Amino acid sequence: MNCFNCSKKSKCTRKCFPVPLTKPQQKRILESFDRNGDGRLSKQELKSALYYMGSHFPSWRAAQALNRGEMDDLVEYVWQCGYTVS
Template structure:
């Protein structure tokens, strides 16, 4: 059985600042960092299955300093994740 994926025409385009704003909408405690749980909520809101597993993998990939959070400087590391999991393509301004 093939797993369906989003076609390119379903992809939303946004610049990096818009992408950061999207992430910050899920910053529940307003600490300017995204936790695994906050990332998981973002995935759930987009109807994604296995949100706990996917958020853990994304955090492991994006969290360059290993503190367990994605801060402002690390958000760029989520661009490929957003393309695959959220149907969002981040483009240059």
């Protein structure tokens, strides 16, 4: 795993740990996947966003998340999943 902001990238000798995404970061990522700009995420857009954030089961997570309505509820759900920056 590469360190966050590490200059050595592939030859880093430090122990690196994933850095949790903040809620604002997660919200920006989710919003960036709204490809048609309608302010709503389709199941495919959400699945792509969850895959991007490292979900092992993006289709299942997307189905669960779509049961939440508003973006704040969705961000809270994604926050509970514990995605990180690697």
